Amino acid sequence: MADNLTEAPAESGQDPRDDVQGPVTVAYIAESAGVSIPTVSKVLNGRSGVSDDTRARIEELINRYGYRKPPGSRNNTVELVFRELESMWAVEIIRGVERVARKNRVGVMVSEFGLHDSSGRTLGDVTERRPRCVLSVAQLSEAERDQLKAKGIPFVVFDPTTELPDDVPFVGATNWRGGRSATRHLIELGHRRIAMIGGPEDVSCCRARLAGYGSALEAAGLSVDPSLIVHSPLTREDGCAAARELLTRPDPPTAVFAANDLQALGVYKAARELGLRIPDDLSVVGFDDLPVVAWVDPPMTTVHQPLTEMAAAATELALALGRGEQPAQAGLEIATTLTIRESTAPPKL
Template sequence: MSTADGSPDDGATKSQPLTIAQLAELARVSTATVSKVVNGRAEVGPETRALIERLIREHGYRPQRRRAACAPLVELVFHALEGEYPTEIAKGVEQVTREHRLAVVLSQLQHRDTPGKGWIEGVLSRRPIGVISVFSSLTEAQREQLATRGIPLVLLDPRGDPAPAVPSVGASNWNGGLMATRHLLGLGHRRIAAIAGPDYALASRARLDGFRTALDMAGVPVDPELIGRGDFLVEGGLAEAERLLRLPCPPTAIFTCNDGQAAGVYRAAYRLGLRVPDDVSVVGFDDLPAVRWMNPPLTTVRQPLTEMASAATEMLLKLARGEFPARHRVELGTELIIRESTAPAAG
């Protein structure tokens, strides 16, 4: 049935996923060894593990008890656990899991794009009903390992452009950037700066594209000097805002691609003896709970994080039941929330 290196011979069939026993025969190992790999246990050598994983990718894996073995858990993976963003996400996930009597396992990647070594083995050993990955992604091999075990994956606020086969839930980021900039244009501002997030972030690129589109539609040239590159952190917003506000002809308004960077703009204005909004108007993006208590309260674009998380969890549960969602990519609407950080342009 197999050659000496464990590769299938001409008589092997790829039409049906294989059981643990069939995989063990192909790999010329015990069923216990295959079971350890399937369940994410660590006591298997790297070469044997790689061989078994390759056979699973090539042939598929057919569990003998497909859903009965799953634990009542949802695996929630964050890029990082900082600020109010993960709290709002967790609220939305918990609203749905509580109704279905499910627990949530929480992990963070410490700002990495994808989970590191050992993460997938932990997930496979816990056997959750599914995984929600927030502002992060999985490697192709990790996605395949989940798929072959029947564990669905949903991306929430995807960090990059999701693979076509991976379901995702996000927000209308482009429209949010458009609304924020149109608001500033309507107040008479023409020298408007933007502090984007990191280039790899899909949301940041979309928000900046909306900003540029609004300026173009108003006939206002985009000045490259007024485009700052941040990192979605307060410190990045502070550094870029100080650079912008020290220009010979500084901007009269700044749009930041998240609320954290807007807080950095406030700090930079304070350091330079400027007032928000008298000297510079500021618009953020997210509408996290704390921004209404900033001084002055922040005008921002509301990204419905809690609702996005609930939608992602509902989608995950449908996939776990073997149902297909009506849409593979879902975008929830954004809304401009006008507060006291924006005012008509002086003069």
């Protein structure tokens, strides 16, 4: 749609600055360019909806006057907020965010402290920086979401761990489908005693993976044995402890599906300690497909969660919201796929 001109630009040779007193304002640039104030705002904030000729005219005036946005204006950055950066997850997520940010010529601000931690730093630290948008790997409380809305800062939740209201934008993965495909793979190999090391029961993605596990068993006519399900934090150490408890039972499982790759690496450690060989004595499937699991011995079968693609999609969504666009859907789930390597095999007869 063409821009509505409010008046013609200043005549050639006339410096429209001659009659200006004080600093140049957005309103003055709009008047000089012969466009509306919202049109100038779109150009200043990198938004679409402005013709190339009009954008060039506005940018020329901005450069001529040396206009700078006043303090408190939105910065040309995406704020990426983590609880912590120690996880191997972080690198894959940052890679996806950087890819989209570079394409859109915006910067990336990475915050490790989360949005409310024991150091005393709060969401106010984020809002004071006035980013174009926030991509939160740390979960947002209702109060924090309201605070961002009040400041006019759009946000997207990455891989939410709790149920969100329908109007909260998010990007996640098909966790139920991933859990189902991992378990079905083990069933098709001939395993019947398949254990599940689930994550924390209050984490929604872990519940979905567990539900997928149960669905695959039931579809194969196998009952879900609660004694083969152990919940633990999503760490290598806790995965090792859970696997040790399962594998030292009188009738241990022949296969273990872990809720994430770190837990599955803990299963590897427990198996070695107990003198079990993978996959000869025990099949193992993880979830995430972190780069490291392709290099362990044996290379791990796992559910590929496309973290980089998820982060890229979340950044595109966040930037679109920052431009004032209304996406077709607030929530997006990226498909998971099973990556079969050498940690799974038929059980011993």
